[in-house]
Amino acid sequence: MRPVYMISGGITKFAKAHPDKDFRLMVKEAFDYAMADVPALTRKEIDGSVCSYFSDHFTRQLMAGAMVQDYLGLSPKPSRRVEGGGATGGLCFQSAWEAVASGRMEVCLAMGFETMSRVNTWKGNEFIALASDTNFDYPVGGFYSGYYAMMVRRHMHEFGTTVEQMAKVAIKNHANARHNPYAQSPALLTVADVRSSPMVATPLTILDICQMSDGAAVVILVSEEMAHKLCQQPVRISGVGCGTDAMRMADRPHGKVPLLPHESEGDYANLKYPGVHSFRGGRSAAGLAYRMAGIVNPVRDLDFVELHDAYTSSEIQTYEDLGLCRYGEGGSFVDSGAPFLDNLDYGLAFTGDQRWPKLPVNPSGGLLACGHPVGATGLMQAVFAFWQLQGTIGRHLGDDTLQLPEARRGLIHSHAGTGTYITVSILERGGI
């Protein structure tokens, strides 16, 4: 496999509804932005693309990827569509990585979108629930927020995680998003705001849950030679990993924890894993990506993380899958202040627990505050991570508050179903 570099990205402003633009035009806007950022790259040099969108039901159009391809003027070059629920964008990113790493392409465009405003919110929830087993799970009350509520209820039971700790995740991500003009719902919240907002599925309130969105994002990945030629500040993709689990969370085993290099069996003597409290596929994805990137202790070796916080609870669960803290410590990790930005005032007091160094998680605002146009989401994370590593947050967001001073290595994490497909990719500054 050859080294693969990211040289550009683009995002549309995520919004509840963009009825004035169809999916082709949204992708075109993100694409034009990305192309303008690498003036040396011509459309002719793009060898092909991968397109990600989650739901044929939302799009009301099969082969929508081919329509984006022709709209961008990329026909008759190669393209394909990638789909894997909430992880669609992350899978698309890795599929484009494969195209370049294998030598099949020198320049590959990863492009994703979702237009979720075309049905009402509750029909949208029904569409999303069709990504659970339609014979056995969906008919019982198919509702993803209900599934996640059951998962976190068990996490609370196993580990003592609290709704206040979950609320702090919402506070963090919404506050970060106040400095991100691409975000759909920036806000300054309190624990009381989160807990008093409408209950959706106990214990999750509406502010524990991301919103549906219209939006698009693109990423341009290239070989080392093209990175040299086209870009002053390319970012290397140093690790990719993917994991899966049973579609029905009822079918998940209760076995042993697969350990990361910095963990030992004694850490989890009595833990039955993953059950429904954790995401085994996330652990698998992280393990593979860490091995490829040479990461031994993620909380030390990473400078920031953009993870799939469709729920405040799943952000806490994901800290543990990624090995940022041990299983069961996710709530304390939040309380410590480790995943918060140093330069923002969240109106919270932190314990400052010294077990964990600072590791900003979702400095962009994540899904909770940026929105979640499913097929675009995993690519949106890659774009924010890319700008962060380039040091160009100020230029792209018009506000450099979210720019981390020493961002050398970041992690992006994309997640589907109740942990059914999960991807982890590692991006690093420079490296040529």
Added chain:
Amino acid sequence: MNKHAKLPETDEGTVLFNVDPIIVKYHYEIDYLHSYAQDSPFFAGLAAKKLLGSRCTACGYSYATPRGHCMECGAATEWFELPLQGRIHTYTTCHFGGEAFLKETLFTLILVEFDGVDTLFLSRLVGAEPDEATIGMQVKARFLRNSKFKPTDIYFVPV
């Protein structure tokens, strides 16, 4: 050849929500000929007031759901009758839901654990207020008298 050919006009209109951009109502509906295939005995079991799980014929792993082949070893499974009493492994009360289930809110979802069975079963808890459900609570199965051949033919109530 008829140069005065005309399509007939109809009085069916279009539901219009907006003109700039134009947003119209688009209706979509379909009836499938859906087969439960190898999982059919599970649904037949519910009609006979039996809850069937799957046990691996090679490694003995037992599933509280229909699963023709074992996730652990790949061997074929056989049906076995699950106990009709278990415990709540986890739960939630849904105040909202997908459109099809909105009219049923509030409803409580539970994952049921059974003694000696390796995995869980998703169902609804009926007969308990939302704040009465707890992890570890004993529940027993009830069946609809008139089967609909859906997983909701079974539900659980407090013991």
